[in-house]
Amino acid sequence: MRAGARVGDEVELALSDGGSISGTLMPRYEHADDSHVTLKLGNGYNIGISVSRISEIRISRRRAPQPSPEPAPARAQPGRGEVLVLGTGGTIASRIDYRTGAVTPVFRPEDLYSRVPGLYEIARLDTELLFNVLSENMTPDHWSALAERVGRAAAEGYRGIVVTHGTDTMHYTAAALSFALEDLPVPVILVGAQRSSDRPSSDAYTNLKGAVAAAARGDFSGVYVAMHRSLSDHEIAIHRGVRVRKNHTSRRDAFQSINSGPAAVVDLRTMEVKKLEELPPRSDPGSLRVKPRFDRRAFLLKYFPGMDGSIVDALVDAGYRALILEGTGLGHVGRQLQGSIARAIEEGVFVGMTSQCIWGSVRMTVYETGRDLLRLGVVPLGDMLSEVALVKAMWLLGQGAGPEDMRSLMPSNLRGEISERRRIVA
Numbered sequence: 001m002r003a004g005a006r007v008g009d010e011v012e013l014a015l016s017d018g019g020s021i022s023g024t025l026m027p028r029y030e031h032a033d034d035s036h037v038t039l040k041l042g043n044g045y046n047i048g049i050s051v052s053r054i055s056e057i058r059i060s061r062r063r064a065p066q067p068s069p070e071p072a073p074a075r076a077q078p079g080r081g082e083v084l085v086l087g088t089g090g091t092i093a094s095r096i097d098y099r100t101g102a103v104t105p106v107f108r109p110e111d112l113y114s115r116v117p118g119l120y121e122i123a124r125l126d127t128e129l130l131f132n133v134l135s136e137n138m139t140p141d142h143w144s145a146l147a148e149r150v151g152r153a154a155a156e157g158y159r160g161i162v163v164t165h166g167t168d169t170m171h172y173t174a175a176a177l178s179f180a181l182e183d184l185p186v187p188v189i190l191v192g193a194q195r196s197s198d199r200p201s202s203d204a205y206t207n208l209k210g211a212v213a214a215a216a217r218g219d220f221s222g223v224y225v226a227m228h229r230s231l232s233d234h235e236i237a238i239h240r241g242v243r244v245r246k247n248h249t250s251r252r253d254a255f256q257s258i259n260s261g262p263a264a265v266v267d268l269r270t271m272e273v274k275k276l277e278e279l280p281p282r283s284d285p286g287s288l289r290v291k292p293r294f295d296r297r298a299f300l301l302k303y304f305p306g307m308d309g310s311i312v313d314a315l316v317d318a319g320y321r322a323l324i325l326e327g328t329g330l331g332h333v334g335r336q337l338q339g340s341i342a343r344a345i346e347e348g349v350f351v352g353m354t355s356q357c358i359w360g361s362v363r364m365t366v367y368e369t370g371r372d373l374l375r376l377g378v379v380p381l382g383d384m385l386s387e388v389a390l391v392k393a394m395w396l397l398g399q400g401a402g403p404e405d406m407r408s409l410m411p412s413n414l415r416g417e418i419s420e421r422r423r424i425v426a
Helices: 109-113 140-154 169-178 204-215 310-317 335-346 368-378 386-398 403-409
Strands: 008-016 018-027 036-040 048-049 053-059 083-087 095-098 104-107 124-131 160-164 185-189 223-228 237-242 244-247 256-257 264-267 273-276 298-302 323-327 349-354
Touching: 018 048, 048 140, 053 310, 109 124, 140 160, 140 169, 160 204, 160 386, 169 223, 169 244, 169 386, 185 204, 185 264, 185 386, 204 223, 204 237, 204 264, 204 273, 237 256, 264 368, 298 386, 310 335, 310 386, 323 386, 335 349, 349 403, 386 403
Parallel strands: 083 124, 083 160, 160 185, 185 223, 298 323, 323 349
Antiparallel strands: 008 018, 008 053, 018 036, 036 048, 095 104, 223 237, 237 264, 244 256, 264 273
């Protein structure tokens, strides 16, 4: 490149229109063209500038080689850590090397201690990179492997387990672990980051501190998701794994508990973990039962106006054994689907109804359409989230549940996935 600038250098670009832009020279992404230059501005955002607009490149400062971080001082207590941090991928436990553009895991305990101020004071950590995948590439096979490893960790005596995870499908994994790990004796906290650690507005390290504090100090057990409670850095919300959903593409408080409030909160100023509702207590590891099998023959189908029954017929012909309908409002689909739905149920396929609405509950007795679907054998699933219903169906099928078992167990509240009482959301 002109002027010999390298990725990671701080540069000033003089523009042909008389202006200038300063920032850190970033690598091109895999599919980017060669007619633009990317800079990271001082506010953390990236900007692309057409090469044709650049009249001169001035190097303000060369990027110095990055030394390996100094290990944190050893804790006084020797031996195994108190909390096991399992890595599955995502930006929360990674760093960007501006010299190469590579995103690499930051996963040794000493790396985490050196990059997250105060983490070392919360708990001794053991770390293990289980796999390193983008969350959209997570599959039920990953859920099974993760459930088995978490089960072993709980039996080994860890006080808590933290799972770092990409945010896009973290709520699916949280639901999967909630069903696969029965009578968990300790807290299992999934945590992600909406913004990478190189950005000034990153939530990676605050989320991780909150997750470790909940795993080490929380007086409860079960599967939870830890993310920002609001846009401020003061509190991390701890959400039940079967009641949480990602509701925003980029906000730091994107995850919300649906039809309920957060189960607990971590105050990052005091590191106090406060329960906000009654939660199952810690218990003896001997009570844990790991049931990690999932059967992929379940399908989540979002209804839209004009949809006909051919897609339902195709799913039945393809061998699917459970169909979760995401209907409109109180739980409706068009009458043109009724014949195909009746055929599916006659052939032993479980058909359950959830709502496209985020808040509220399915109530299929209110309108004629819902009552017709009930007569066909469609099972209403209350206020269960559609993603949770899909995961639950996969898990029940994986345990060998037949049609009558599915009709009985899907609408049953096994892990808190169905509200016993409705919470009014203002």
